[in-house]
Amino acid sequence: xxxxxxxxxxxxxxxSENESFARIFxxxxxxxxxxxxxLLADIKTVVSExxxxxxxxxxxxxxxxxxxxxxxxxxxxxxxLIITVxxxxxxxxxxxxxxxxxxxTDAEGERSGMGLPIMDAFSDSxxxxxxxxxxxxxxxxxxx
Ligand SMILES: Nc1ncnc2c1ncn2[C@@H]1O[C@H](COP(=O)(O)OP(=O)(O)OP(=O)(O)O)[C@@H](O)[C@H]1O
Ligand SMILES: [Mg+2]
Numbered sequence: 001x002x003x004x005x006x007x008x009x010x011x012x013x014x015x016s017e018n019e020s021f022a023r024i025f026x027x028x029x030x031x032x033x034x035x036x037x038x039l040l041a042d043i044k045t046v047v048s049e050x051x052x053x054x055x056x057x058x059x060x061x062x063x064x065x066x067x068x069x070x071x072x073x074x075x076x077x078x079x080x081l082i083i084t085v086x087x088x089x090x091x092x093x094x095x096x097x098x099x100x101x102x103x104x105t106d107a108e109g110e111r112s113g114m115g116l117p118i119m120d121a122f123s124d125s126x127x128x129x130x131x132x133x134x135x136x137x138x139x140x141x142x143x144x
Contacts (some may be wrong), residue, residue: 002078002107014059018094022071022141029073030081032048035143042122043141044045047071049115050085050137057105058135064125078122083139092130099128 008029010115012018026047030040051069070086092098101118104113120126123139132137 002076002080003046004074005077006055006075007073009070009072011070011076013064014055014062014089015064015068016055018069019048019051019055022069023048025071026073026083029075030143033079033081033143035076039141043083045140046084046122047085047118047140049119050083050139053137054085054087054089054135056111057089058087060090062089079143081141081143083123083141084136086134086136088134091132091135092128095128095130110116 001137006029008025010022010025012021013033023044026044027040030043035043051071054069058069068088070084072086073082074084076082083138097103099116101117102112102113104111106113116126116128119137119139123141125140128135129138
């Protein structure tokens with residue numbers, strides 16, 4: 001049976017500068033878990049894609065002062081890392097559509113619609129739940 005070995009949780013305002021905070025927080029958490037540089041890069045990438053989505057899509061057009069992003073990291077005895085990013089933003093109306101490569105609702109043409117497909121490809125499993133009250137993405141990564 002797997003047991004929880006470590007857990008860390010943080011929350012921060014939906015400001016683009018907090019994307020680097022989330023990456024550094026995550027890097028600090030996995031620091032002593034013996035991950036290879038390439039695994040660490042994958043982990044930081046998925047965290048940053050999920051956090052960016054919460055900031056730019058979830059809280060689009062909302063006041064950053066009341067917009068919180070939640071990041072939780074859990075490490076288990078079977079060497080799996082569970083990453084959960086939650087927002088209380090607008091939600092995703094059609095999850096299946098959002099998961100499609102190149103699907104984006106970005107009107108400015110700055111985004112490629114590859115964040116969710118990248119998170120899916122770079123993690124061992126991805127679960128996306130959403131409602132008009134917010135979105136949660138949970139990713140599992142084996143640190144082996
Ligand atoms: N947390 C979220 N809240 C609301 N909508 C979201 C959220 N995450 C994703 N979406 C929706 O899903 C779409 C696809 O997300 P995805 O990350 O794949 O692409 P993108 O963010 O548009 O572009 P990229 O990640 O390549 O910059 C987004 O355009 C947005 O409409
Ligand atoms: Mg994205």
